[in-house]
Structure formats: structure tokens, C-alpha cells
Amino acid sequence: MQLKIQYYALMREQAGRSEEWLESSAVTPADLYGELIDRYGFTLAREQLKVAINSEFSDWSRRLCAGDAVVFIPPVAGG
Amino acid sequence: MRFRFTQSAIDTAQARRELLDAGAGGYVSFEGWVRDHNEGLEVTRLEYEAFQELAVKEGERIVADALRRFPVQHALCIHRLGTLAVSDMAVWVGVSSAHRGEAFDACRFIIDEVKHRVPIWKKEHYRGGDSGWVNCERCAAAPNHVHHDEPASLTTHE
Numbered sequence: 490m491q492l493k494i495q496y497y498a499l500m501r502e503q504a505g506r507s508e509e510w511l512e513s514s515a516v517t518p519a520d521l522y523g524e525l526i527d528r529y530g531f532t533l534a535r536e537q538l539k540v541a542i543n544s545e546f547s548d549w550s551r552r553l554c555a556g557d558a559v560v561f562i563p564p565v566a567g568g
Numbered sequence: 569m570r571f572r573f574t575q576s577a578i579d580t581a582q583a584r585r586e587l588l589d590a591g592a593g594g595y596v597s598f599e600g601w602v603r604d605h606n607e608g609l610e611v612t613r614l615e616y617e618a619f620q621e622l623a624v625k626e627g628e629r630i631v632a633d634a635l636r637r638f639p640v641q642h643a644l645c646i647h648r649l650g651t652l653a654v655s656d657m658a659v660w661v662g663v664s665s666a667h668r669g670e671a672f673d674a675c676r677f678i679i680d681e682v683k684h685r686v687p688i689w690k691k692e693h694y695r696g697g698d699s700g701w702v703n704c705e706r707c708a709a710a711p712n713h714v715h716h717d718e719p720a721s722l723t724t725h726e
Binding site: 533539546565 | 618647
């Protein structure tokens with residue numbers, strides 16, 4: 490299925506892009522992050538991240554649906 | 569909107585006016601400034617970016633939480649994005665209240681929660697040309713690393 494992935498901060502730099510549509514067989518965001526580590530060599534461990542689907546925080550075990558917009562959220566540093 | 573982003577300098581005079589209320593006896597504000605050093609390195613500028621759709625929602629939830637927890641009149645948080653120089657203001661929080669105690673508490677709550685929960689990132693640029701994403705790079709190697717808070721400017725008017 491097609492998923493929209495958006496990248497921010499360190500992950501945007503490591504992926505070399507801000508967003509993309511990807512064909513993926515990942516069932517959950519956790520599976521998807523595993524695929525993306527293989528593709529881009531992200532240095533952040535999944536345990537350091539949060540994940541958002543369609544602009545809302547999500548569990549790592551939620552089932553992805555075609556067309557979902559997924560954002561992996563590195564450790565934040567506002568303020 | 570009780571939480572918003574700006575790409576230009578934060579207009580604190582305008583922000584303060586949004587908190588005015590005949591029932592308020594004062595207001596407390598916090599300003600977070602860009603510091604010229606972090607963890608032993610000399611910082612020359614910062615770049616802030618945010619996942620804005622979610623950040624605005626989460627910021628609004630934090631201010632709504634503060635208004636539920638503390639008996640204050642109004643609260644507002646504005647965060648700047650883009651490239652900032654040393655001493656520029658990165659974030660402003662203001663709270664007006666009948667009494668000062670709750671205003672201090674609510675202001676502290678909002679800035680602490682914003683720093684922990686809102687998807688905003690900053691990249692520090694150091695003298696000599698190096699740069700790094702705060703909390704993301706050196707911490708990947710040292711996850712228990714302690715971070716220091718930003719300098720604070722606290723003002724009260726009563």
C-alpha cells in the first residue's frame with residue numbers, strides 16, 4: 490500500500506528529503522521504521538522516537554491504512 | 569489561538585495585550601533566549617523547525633491543561649521558527665491572573681510541557697562550523713545525558 494512519510498530535523502537530513510510516498514508492506518509504524526532504517530540508515534533507535542499518523546500521536550502497534558501520513562518524531566527540543 | 573508559531577520576532581507588546589482582563593491583578597511572562605553556549609560549545613546561531621500541524625494541536629492542549637489546572641484568566645504561548653541569532657527570543661509564555669501565585673505556576677507548567685511534548689527541534693551551529701540537532705545526536709551516544717534549561721527572563725507586573 491502507499492504511505493506518505495514526512496521527515497523532520499535529523500531524520501530529514503539523513504533521509505535527504507522532507508516527504509515522500511512509499512509502497513510498503515509494513516503492518517504497523519514499528520515495521521515501517523524498520524524498513525526505513527534499512528533504506529536510510531537512521532541513527533535514532535525506535536525507542537527514542539514517537540510516531541504520529543495523520544497529524545495525531547499514535548501507538549507503534551496501530552495498523553497502517555493505505556494513504557496514511559506517517560511522521561516519526563525525534564526527541565524534541567523546543568524552548 | 570492560545571499557541572502559535574511565528575517566523576519573525578515575537579511581538580511581546582501585542583502578546584501581552586491579548587492577556588488583558590479587568591479581572592486580572594497581574595501577569596507573568598517567560599522568555600526563552602538563544603544562549604551563546606551549550607555543553608561546552610560556543611553557539612553562534614540556532615535553527616528551529618516544527619511539525620506544525622501536530623505542534624499547534626499539542627501546544628493548544630498544553631495551554632488548555634494549564635487553564636484547567638490553575639485558576640488563571642488567560643494564557644498564551646508563541647514559539648519562533650527559522651534561524652535565530654544569539655540573544656534572540658525563541659519562545660514567549662504569558663499568563664494573566666487575579667493573583668500572582670497561580671500565574672507563576674501556570675507559566676512554569678506551560679514552558680515545561682512545551683519543552684517536553686511539542687514536536688519542535690533545534691539545530692545548534694557552533695563556532696568552527698560544526699552543528700548538531702539538540703537531544704538527537706550526542707544523546708544517541710549518551711542517552712542519559714543531562715540537559716540544562718534555557719536562560720530565563722521572568723517579569724511580573726502587579
